[in-house]
Structure formats: C-alpha cells, structure tokens
Amino acid sequence: MPNVLVLPGDGIGLEITPEAVKVLEAVLKDHPQSLKFEYGLIGGAAIDVVGKALPDATLEAAQAADAILLGSVGGPKWDTLPAPQRPELGGLLAIRKALGLFANIRPVKMLPMLVDASTLKTEVVKNVDLVVLRELTGGLYFGEKGRGTNPRSAFDNLIYTEEEIQRIVELGFQTAMKRRKKLCSVDKANVLESSRFWREITLEVAKNYPEVELTHMYVDNAAMQLVRWPEQFDVIVTENMFGDILTDLASMLMGSIGMISSASLNGSKGLYEPAHGSAPDIAGKNIANPLATILSGALMLRYSFGLEEEAQKIERAVEQVLQEGYRTADLAKPGDKVLGTREMGDAVVKALK
Numbered sequence: 001m002p003n004v005l006v007l008p009g010d011g012i013g014l015e016i017t018p019e020a021v022k023v024l025e026a027v028l029k030d031h032p033q034s035l036k037f038e039y040g041l042i043g044g045a046a047i048d049v050v051g052k053a054l055p056d057a058t059l060e061a062a063q064a065a066d067a068i069l070l071g072s073v074g075g076p077k078w079d080t081l082p083a084p085q086r087p088e089l090g091g092l093l094a095i096r097k098a099l100g101l102f103a104n105i106r107p108v109k110m111l112p113m114l115v116d117a118s119t120l121k122t123e124v125v126k127n128v129d130l131v132v133l134r135e136l137t138g139g140l141y142f143g144e145k146g147r148g149t150n151p152r153s154a155f156d157n158l159i160y161t162e163e164e165i166q167r168i169v170e171l172g173f174q175t176a177m178k179r180r181k182k183l184c185s186v187d188k189a190n191v192l193e194s195s196r197f198w199r200e201i202t203l204e205v206a207k208n209y210p211e212v213e214l215t216h217m218y219v220d221n222a223a224m225q226l227v228r229w230p231e232q233f234d235v236i237v238t239e240n241m242f243g244d245i246l247t248d249l250a251s252m253l254m255g256s257i258g259m260i261s262s263a264s265l266n267g268s269k270g271l272y273e274p275a276h277g278s279a280p281d282i283a284g285k286n287i288a289n290p291l292a293t294i295l296s297g298a299l300m301l302r303y304s305f306g307l308e309e310e311a312q313k314i315e316r317a318v319e320q321v322l323q324e325g326y327r328t329a330d331l332a333k334p335g336d337k338v339l340g341t342r343e344m345g346d347a348v349v350k351a352l353k
Ligand SMILES: NC(=O)c1ccc[n+]([C@@H]2O[C@H](COP(=O)([O-])OP(=O)(O)OC[C@H]3O[C@@H](n4cnc5c(N)ncnc54)[C@H](O)[C@@H]3O)[C@@H](O)[C@H]2O)c1
Pocket: 012, 071, 072, 073, 074, 075, 076, 088, 092, 257, 258, 273, 274, 275, 276, 277, 278, 279, 280, 281, 282, 287, 288, 289, 290, 292, 330
C-alpha cells in the first residue's frame, strides 16, 4: 500500500492537514487503492522537539514515502533564530532541495460561485483559468547569502544554471500543449543577467514547441496584468521568487489565499501543500480555510497516484459545498453560512457521497 508522509508543521498547518487527510480517506473508502498515512515533524514543531527544522528521520521518511502532504511552517516563536536554522530555510526549503522538487505547480482557476468573493470586478475574474509553474529549487533562495565584508551590508546571490531553466521551461511548454497552448515566461530581463539567460534558454526550448505561443513579460508588468486582465494568461513559467510573489497575488483572483493549492514535483515524487503560510494571526481558532490543502490532496491523487477520477471527485465536492453557500471566514460575505476549519472539512466529506 502506498504511503503518504503527512507533515503538519506549524500554526494553521496543524488544523488544515487533518482536514485534507480526512477527505483523502473518505474519497478512497471502498476504493481498491488505499493510502497509508504516516506522520513526521518539520519546521518549528521539529525545532522544539529535536532541535532541527528538518530532522534526519523526517527526510528519510520523505525519501521513502510515495507522496508528502505538508501544512505550513514558521511563526514568531522561531523568527529570531539565524536564517539557516529557521523553519523556512532549514525546514521547507531544505526538504524541497533535498528531494529535488524543482517544479511547483500552482493552479489559479475561478470557481463561478466565488466570483463575488473576489475583490476584483466580476468581468475581470470570471474566466480566470491559469497555472503558474514556479521554479522551486534554484535562484535567489538557494544562492550564497551572508553579510558583506562590511558587516553592515548583506547579499543573496541569484544564480540559474542552464539545466535548471531548461527543465522547468520544458514543463511549461508541455503544460501549455495540454491546455490553450499559450506560455508566458516572466522575468526581469531588462535588469537581471540571470533573467537574460532565462530568456535565452527559453527561446532555445521554444524551438521544439512551434505550436505554443510564447510571450515574455517583465515581472512588474506581470503583476499589473494579473490584476488588469488575468484571462490573458494560460501558463506562466517563472523563477523561484517571482513565482512566490505572483502566486500570492493571483490567489486573490480566486477570492482568498486559502484557495491556492500546489504540487511540487521532481518527475517521480510529489510534495503537496497550500501556497499560504502558517497564519499565526488565526492559528488555533478553527477558522482557517482548509480548501487549499484539501485541493492539494486532489493534486496528490492526480499527479502521484494517477487517480484522476478521485481527484475530480474532491474538486467537485469542494465546488458543491461552496455552491451550497458555505464559506470559511476568509471568503464570507454577509448572509453566507460560515463554517470553521473542521466543519468545512466535514462538509467536503459529506459532499463526496
Ligand atoms: N509554505 C509555507 O509553509 C509558508 C508559506 C508562506 C509563509 N510561511 C510562513 O508563515 C508565517 C506567516 O507568514 P505570512 O503571515 O506572511 O503569510 P500567511 O500566508 O501565513 O498569512 C498571510 C495572511 O493570510 C491569512 N491566511 C493564510 N492562510 C489562510 C487560510 N488558509 N485561511 C484563512 N486565512 C489565511 C493569514 O491569516 C494572514 O492574514 C511566516 O513564518 C512565513 O515564513 C510559510
């Protein structure tokens, strides 16, 4: 039986991962393919218990697992630690790098019943259906960093190799081929040498995909265009930090940061997590939106286990619950039926039936 390593992490990670597990168990009940869930520590929770954000036992379990479900890491309690030991660098970035999870897929699709929840006008968001492919194991996050020779200065190096660019851009073209055949590569080639190189490699890869319409866009313009006319995008491929920022922005097209799921892939293994963080401001109150994590569970069934039908069942159940007017607080408008984190998980399970 395939096993899934569940890493709840910190803050609302502890509240949202059980809801995704609950939904995965429910959708696979009576199914010939069942999953075994194992649990591990990551982030601040791991620092507190074993003194390390990515314990060896967690990494070994992740290497052995067929897929990983992660909540979120970080919080004020660990903010004063030196950067490499913090939950973010020492935990999350470390596991992404160790498993070579270079491709982060973040779908941004407007659900019709959430059009009203968006802060943008209906006509701007109603047809949004795009996917961001974020390079996840290179760039600024992983370059050499530190204090300069003048200790009152600091630096972070942004380096991309040909291979790192090629493989994510290649996936961008392959993804576009299965969709509307439009790929927008986002960079800052008017300033950054790494972006000029990114563009050069992208143009080389493009020769193998003549059917795909390739455009290049500077990241500042891309941020503006995502708000102005998001429908123009089909597949966006971009480097690590630009993808981080643009996907938080894009989540609001769907009404909430609590709606954006993600899959981080290396070609054989997948780690699935919501794009949002540990939300210390609402942690422990049973008000966080678990849908991004539940939808990440659907991505797990799709990408790691080939269970497309079951993945769609989860997606349809989420839509049904929202269609019935149920909302977590982040999505709620006056008159909506507001559910807590657990109750939203229960509602999705019920809608599966
Ligand atoms: N993948 C991750 O584990 C991840 C991602 C982003 C941030 N972080 C970490 O999380 C901590 C908090 O960071 P932040 O505040 O900048 O970002 P955040 O995403 O945790 O929260 C930003 C805002 O969105 C809200 N929010 C986030 N998820 C929500 C959900 N599911 N339902 C309802 N509201 C939600 C929060 O309440 C907060 O107001 C930091 O330590 C940061 O490093 C971790």
